[in-house]
Every structure is written in C-alpha cells, then in structure tokens.
Amino acid sequence: MVLKKCICLLLWCVSSNLWVTAQQIEKEELIYLTKAWEGARFENGRPKIPDDLLKRAESISIDVAWQILNNEGYSAQYEGDWQALNTISIVGRAVTAFYLPSRPDVALQIKQRGEKEGRQGNTNSWPIEVLQNGDVYVADAFGKTLDGTLIGDNLGNAIYAKTGKGVVFYGASRDKEGLSKIDGFNAFVKDWNPTYLKNVMLGGLNTPIRIGHAIVMPGDLVLAKEEGVIFIPAHLVEKVILTAEFIALRDEFGQSMLKTNIYVSGQIDNEWTPTIKKHFLQWVKDNKSDIPMGMDELNQFMKKRTW
Secondary structure: OHHHHHHHHHHHHHHHHHHHOOOEOOHHHHHHHOOOOOOOEOOOOOEOOOHHHHHHHOOOOHHHHHHHHHHOOOOOOEEOOOEEOOOOOEEEEEEEEEEEEOOHHHHHHHHHHHHHOOOOOOHHHHHHHOOOOOEEEEEEOOOOOOOOEOOOHHHHHHHHHHHOOOEEEEEEEOOHHHHOOOOOOOEEEEEEOOOOOOOEEEEEEOOOEEEOOEEEOOOOEEEEEOOEEEEEOHHHHHHHHHHHHHHHHHHHHHHHHHHOOOOOHHHHOOOOOHHHHHHHHHHHHHHOOOOOOOHHHHHHHHHHOOO
C-alpha cells in the first residue's frame, strides 16, 4: 500500500511539473533544446537571429532553402497549401503557440492562472503579448477552420504594431477584408472563415510545435512566400543564407558566361577549374559591388565548398 501511494505521488509530481511548464516552456529547457544556437537570446531563452540576417533572408527562395536544409538532414521544415492574405513575403523569428480543443476543467485552470499572472482577454491573445519587433506569430490550431479563427482585424492590427510582420496559422482567420487594409501585413492560414473562435484553448506558448509536416522551434527563421512556408533552425540560418547567396551569384555568373560563349555548359555545370574560380571572383568584384556578403566572407566560403 505504501509503495502504491509513493508511485501515485511520483506520477502526480511528474504530470504536475509537465503541466506547469506546458504553457510557457522554462528558459533552461528552451536553451537546452536549442543548444546548437550559439548566438544571442531573448530574456526567455529564445534564439535571437540578428536583424541583418533577417534582411538578407528576404531574397532567399523557398526551393534553395529547402534543398540546403534537406542536405543537412532537416527534412521536416516545409509546409505548403496555404491561403495567403496577399503576396507579401513574411520573414522573421518564430514565436510559437499551440492550441487544443477546449476541455472545461482544464480551460478554467489555464484562464485562472493566466489572470493571476496578469494576462488579459482570451487565451488566443496571450501569444500577442510576448511578440517583439521582427517576430512572426506561428500557431498550430490543429487545422480547425469552423470556429477556429485565431484572429480578426483587431488582433491583426495589434500583431503588426508589435512585429511589423504577419502570422502563420495551421488553422483559420476571420475578417479577411479588414486584415487586407493593414499595409504590410500578411497572414498564411489554412482557410478563411467568418465564425468566431470557440471551444479552443491555449496549450503551449514558445514550445516546439508542428505545422502540418513541419517542426517549428521558438526562434526559428520563418520564411513565408507564395509557394509555401519554410522554418529554418536558428543555428543554420547564417549557413543557409550564405549558401543561397552564393548559389544565386554562381548561377548568374554561369548564365552570363554561357550566353557570351566564354564557357560551355560542360564546364559550368561541372566542378569548376581554378581558372573559372578565379574568373568568378574577378567577375564578382567587377560587377557586384552590392553583394550581401563581403569578399572575405565569400572567399572563406569558397574554400570550404566542394565543387
């Protein structure tokens, strides 16, 4: 009997500890899960990708980013089939949230604890409170569309005022017409619906989440464009950006050489000779004074690249 009571007590402690950290992941846990990131962090432990990298990431294509991540072994970072508000790209740091079908007793506990912590309004507004400039609100609403609209134009304005970005919801949004009037704002959702949010509760904030086929960590780089959304792990952002920028330069140089018959396709599409590499670097110096990376950075990258 004593052993049984001890086991029950242990299970209760474990489950209680998991629930305490379920809504907002502990700082130490978030740092542990994103250990590969060695840069700056926000106060809660979320990786803080530098602003200059966010700007450079705007020119990266989804296809190239996917190829680089796939080569690194990250095969679950892309999700397609979205209903976007407009064609504006979204590039920023992920603030993640996941929602669950509402259960009255649990929902009551979540709401009461949130009120004691000073949180106001419905739980779908709580992630908005923690947003900062450059953030993208990414939420898994388990694909619910009817009665699953996480925001309307009021919350959309609040989000854009804080972040200057948009949202990615594996769920729905309402007030499409009103949201479209927010200049610069975009929303990638699974569908649009005029209904209000109902029977949904916040299950986690800044925790690992799943967006369709993709895994998203707080602080990931969100790259949302017309063809879909890709989530780049923070520690790989610089590598992805530099590789993508190099590929774009390499392709431009190669096409220019082919059009002018300086080299044939067999030379450009194969491993480059030292002569072509030297020609490429000179071409960059002569034609690309505004390249995102510096020449020293480009030289170092080329030394590591296998041609």
